[in-house]
Amino acid sequence: MATQTAYFPGCSLKTVDRAYDVSTRIIARDLGLNLVEVQDYACCGAGELKGEGLKSHFLPGRNLGHLLEQGQSEVMVSCNVCYHELSRTAYAWSQDPKTAQAINGMLESVGEPPVNRRPSVRNTLEYLVSVVGLESIGQKVKRPLSGLKVAPYYGCLYHRPGQMVSSIQIAGEDTEHPHFMHDLLSVLGATVVSHPAETTCCGGKNLLSDERLAGKLTGRILSQAKESGADVLSLMCPKCAGGLDALQFRAIQEAGEAARLPVMYYTQLIGIALGHSAEEVYVGDMESRALELIRRMIPSDQGTLIEK
Amino acid sequence: MAKGAGIVERSLVSDDQIMEFDNLVMDGIDISGRWNTMLKSRVHGERDWQAWDEVRQNLVGTSIDNCIQCGLCTAGCTVGHEVPEFNPRQFIYWVKIGRTEELKKNADVVWRCVGCYNCTHHCPKGVNTAEVIEVIGQWLRKTVPNRMDPAYHANHRSYRHRLQTGGRLSLPVLQAEFLRELGRQRELMGPEFKKVAIKMLRDGRAIKTLMIGRPRHWSKNRKVLSEMEG
Incomplete structure (x- = not known):
């Protein structure tokens, strides 16, 4: 029986990062998850409004209100920034009745549905590991990623700050040294390459305004992953993808050729392992040379991955 | 030799605090040479509580009361590793003792926080450091905007403008607006951006971006966001 959950x-993901959205949906279908999209969504605030106090909860609160109005109480989120923002507001709402009242006051003043209970905000990675389960994902692998050396990269907002009691903590993730992506990639048959920059920040918040600093930070992540022997960096945040993939040329400007590395979403890697083609999970959308890598690893659509 | 080159943790001391002498005789004793560098005493008279008031009235700001100045926030800071002047422990100290002049001098440093939450995560006393630093940055933006990088202002304005008008973020439009604000729109025609633009036009993502749409009843909703400015 399919498990039903809301999806934000x-x-x-609705525009430039459709690869992450489509690959999430494809693997969800394969793994027996029925995703119900949150309707009439607004931006989560993208971390830009967090200095605005109460107002910073308006956009995430609006999304949570719509979720509840749709009759859902649990939502799966792929984007780390959205995951953080929604968790942050759900946490603030539950911490203090006065804050909860003020958030609802703002929502009601413009005719939006209120948040009348604390919804459960889940991260897709955590959902796959703790609800679907590594074992049943392993059983569905049709094309093991053997020979592919993958460096996991979590970014920041998946596991920080640890004070929010977010879903990953409830699921038993380590907020100091996260390992769910490591576990998942090993089940897919990949060689997981640990590296020192798994949770260092990519500078995404100031990607536009502080481009040299962002270039230095992304350059460090990419070069450390590559130095550790990785063929590909596996990420889970579209904001990180902005710096590590789309604007990888800036990382190369700062850190040199050592920072040139294919980058993919972990959901795309799952999709490939579950037997989908590179086209189905839009590997070609990545700016780095991910498509070349996958083509080299999978000689034909039906074939298994072979070692280089 | 650079001014004050012998001072340990030189980055924590600003130039105008350092006195250097070629020849110095004090009370008849020649103390030239190694002892020729001095720091001005740090007695401060006027305290100014503007920044404190601003932080304390913010929803997360009250957590600043818990700060014991241990410096864990700064030890693990992403930006601090790259920008030595970026020192969240010191920013909080200045707020707490009313030294807003020092904050204003560093207005072009404070905004460079990347929001990675390493500080908040590791704070042993439960200070939401990342958000407190953001609030200090917002206060500086209102108080001494001219001391901050135009790129910061362009980023701030274009994000908010997109959020208020569209309710959803279209990243290519945001980037174009950011560069336009800075008069750097020609960069969009540079080889790297052009390559991405052509690719997105071909693979259909450009259309998806233009069709992102707006949430329902957005004109009402945006009122809440527009009240933020001011």
Whole structure:
């Protein structure tokens, strides 16, 4: 029987990062999840409004209100920024009745549905590991990623700050050294390459305004992953993808050729392992040379991955 | 030699606090040479509580009361590793003792926080450091906007403008607006951006971006967001 859960893609996944959205949906279908999209979504605030106090909860609160109005109480989120923003507001709402009242006051003043209970905000990675389960994902692998050396990269907002009691903590994730993506990639048959930059920040918040700093930070992540022997960096946040993939040329400007590395969403890697083609999970959308890598690894659509 | 080169943690001391002498005789004793560098005493008279008031009235700001100045936030800071002047422990100290002049001098440093929450995550006293630093940055933007990088203002304005008008973020439009604000729109025609633009036009993502749409009843909703400015 299919498990039903609400799903919040967010602005990036709806547009330039469709690869993350489509691959999430494809693997969800394969794994027996029935995703119900949150209707009439707004931006989550993208971390830009967090200095605005109460107002910073308006956009996430609006999304949570719509979720509840749709009769859902649990939402799966792929984007780390959206996951953080929605968790942050759900946490603030539950911490203090006065804050909860003020958030609802704002929502009701413009005719939006209120948040009348604390919804459960889940991260897709955590949902796959703790609800679907590594074992049943392993059983569905048709094309093991053997020989592919993958460096997991979590970014920041998946596991920080640890004070929010977010879903990953409830699921038993380590907020100091996260390992769910490591576990998942090993089940897919990939060689997981640990590296020192798994949770260092990519500078995404100031990607536009502080481009040299962002270039230095992304350059460090990419070069450390590559130095550790990775063929590909596996990520889970569209904001990180902005710096690590789309604007990888800036990382190369700062850190040199050592920072040139294919980058993919972990959901795309799952999709490939579950037997889908590179086209189905839009590997070609990545700016880095991910498609070349996958083509080299999978000689034909039906074939298994072979070692280089 | 650079001014104050012998000072340990030189980045924590600003130039105008350092006095250097070629030849110095004090009370008849020649103390030239190694002892020729001095720091001005840090006695401060006027305290100014504007920044404190601003932080304390913010929803997360009250957590600043818990700060014990241990410096864990700064030890693990992403930006601090790259920008030595970026020192969240010191920013909080200045707020707490009313030294807003020092904050204003560093207005072009404070905004460079990347929001990675390493500080908040590791704070042993439960200060939401990342958000407190953001609030200090917002206060500086209102108080001494001219001391901050135009790129910061362009980023701030274009994000908010997109959020208020569209309710959803279209990243290519945001980037174009950011560069236009800075008069750098020609960069969009550079080889890297052009390559991405052509690719997105071909693979259909450009259309998806233009069709992102707006949430229902957005004109009402945006009122809440527009009240933020001011």
